[in-house]
Amino acid sequence: MSRVVIAPDSFKGTASAADAAAALAAGWRTVRPADELELRPMADGGEGTMDAFASAVRGARRVPIRVRGPVSAPVDTAWLLLPDGTGVVELAATSGITLLDPLAPLDAHTAGFGEAIAAALDAGVERLLLALGGSASSDGGVGALAVLGGRFLDTADRPVPLGNRGLGMLARVDLSGLRPWPAGGAVILGDVTNLLLGELGAAAVFGPQKGADAATVDVLEENLARLAGLMPAPLSPLAGAPGAGAAGGTGFGLLAWGAEMGGGASLVAQAVGLGEAIAGADLVITGEGRFDGQSEAGKAPTVVAGLARDAGVPAALVAGAIAAEPRGFTASVALADLAGGGAAAMAEPLRWLEAAGAELARTS
Missing domain, CATH: 3.90.1510.10 (Glycerate kinase, domain 2)
Known part of the structure; x- marks a missing residue:
């Protein structure tokens, strides 16, 4: 049995951080129902x-x-x-x-x-x-x-x-x-x-x-x-x-x-006790609506990945679209790839977040 921390930001305009975390967890459980999942919805100062x-x-x-x-x-x-x-x-x-x-x-x-x-x-x-x-x-x-x-x-x-x-x-x-x-x-x-x-x-x-x-x-x-x-x-x-x-x-x-x-x-992560949650975990999953060049400037997925790295825990990224190399992540999934396009992913974000959770459970 593995312990997995799920800490995404919101997928702007389509899914709140809490809903995204719940959907990823639901997808993971379809493949590995016995694992312990700890949900820590994140934010970086914006919506959510x-x-x-x-x-x-x-x-x-x-x-x-x-x-x-x-x-x-x-x-x-x-x-x-x-x-x-x-x-x-x-x-x-x-x-x-x-x-x-x-x-x-x-x-x-x-x-x-x-x-x-x-x-x-x-x-x-x-x-x-x-x-x-x-x-x-x-x-x-x-x-x-x-x-x-x-x-x-x-x-x-x-x-x-x-x-x-x-x-x-x-x-x-x-x-x-x-x-x-x-x-x-x-x-x-x-x-x-x-x-x-x-x-x-x-x-x-x-x-x-x-x-x-x-x-x-x-x-x-x-x-x-x-x-x-x-x-x-x-x-x-x-x-x-x-x-x-x-x-x-x-x-x-x-x-x-x-x-x-x-x-x-960083301040939200401190407030939600993310560092403590990550300690001893087997995997951390984070994400946001679009991972691009601005994501490395202190946005939630990069901060989460940094905490995971400090704890020696692998981190996986889920994003609606991935437009920059996801450095610091051992695995990544783009909802647009799963859905066959960005519009389809945005039309049913929770469905494809569940699919992403299942995909990571199969491959991690």
């Missing part, structure tokens, strides 16, 4: 981060709230209170791209994320974990900061409209009224190291995913540069900090607030 904490931390409690969604329509969501007084707030659950149809690259904003942060502060949290990823907007975090007491004003000293478009009217930034972060600090959970500006910045890399064509990307970039240039002098250089471009520049806004940048997947 709250779920990962909720499933792993005994006593975690969801606190329901209603916030303005990415274009201000009400969204019923929650933030998570951990037993030690830490609040977990997930941008994808308040201002995420999955909450918006059609996309609105110039007008989507992060005000709802700020409202969730404010709710956690009002509840007296001792520490904040701020999960970035899956953003619908490119507003530099201005929507969130405005809720938290920042002032972003036009030439007539009026608040600029929410969203990146409003940044084009920006004339003055006043952050003196920002609420203080809690005594234990605020930590950003993110899976990207992109800067705010430039060819690897928030607009150029992530703008097209949010519905921006080439001309709109140029506008997004120009307006984010305007924001960076108008920030109080000691804060402008933060535009060049790794992770400042996360979630449409929300990383930049949170850094300006005083939050610290942390590795999303």
Whole structure:
């Protein structure tokens, strides 16, 4: 009998991390029903981060709230209170791209994320974990900061409209009224190291995913540069900090607030006790929707594989598509290969995740 740890991230837009782990386990059991399976759903700061904490931390409690969604329509969501007084707030659950149809690259904003942060502060949290990823907007975090007491004003000293478009009217930034972060600090959970500006910045890399064509990307970039240039002098250089471009520049806004940048997947792995679970296992299975060149920059599968390597345990990768060499894995399975194409895999992700689990059980 073998002990297998199953720790995938979500398959974005098709299967949550918890559902992916359950499907992989179901497939494995069809071949090797006597094996001991330990499920540890993972996240890297994007969609599903709250779920990962909720499933792993005994006593975690969801606190329901209603916030303005990415274009201000009400969204019923929650933030998570951990037993030690830490609040977990997930941008994808308040201002995420999955909450918006059609996309609105110039007008989507992060005000709802700020409202969730404010709710956690009002509840007296001792520490904040701020999960970035899956953003619908490119507003530099201005929507969130405005809720938290920042002032972003036009030439007539009026608040600029929410969203990146409003940044084009920006004339003055006043952050003196920002609420203080809690005594234990605020930590950003993110899976990207992109800067705010430039060819690897928030607009150029992530703008097209949010519905921006080439001309709109140029506008997004120009307006984010305007924001960076108008920030109080000691804060402008933060535009060049790794992770400042996360979630449409929300990383930049949170850094300006005083939050610290942390590795999303690494912190989630620590919280869910993944290292302890892996110790003594015979195999670790991880995965995500698409494994590509960005996956090695601290995303969940690479972090899981690193923990497995440190423990001397082989790791297997399951992904919807594998577009880069899966280094560090002893086996890999692409759902697109099993299903005969990416569209077929995305249409029935749980079916093909089960098939992947069975395939690994036969070949491992």
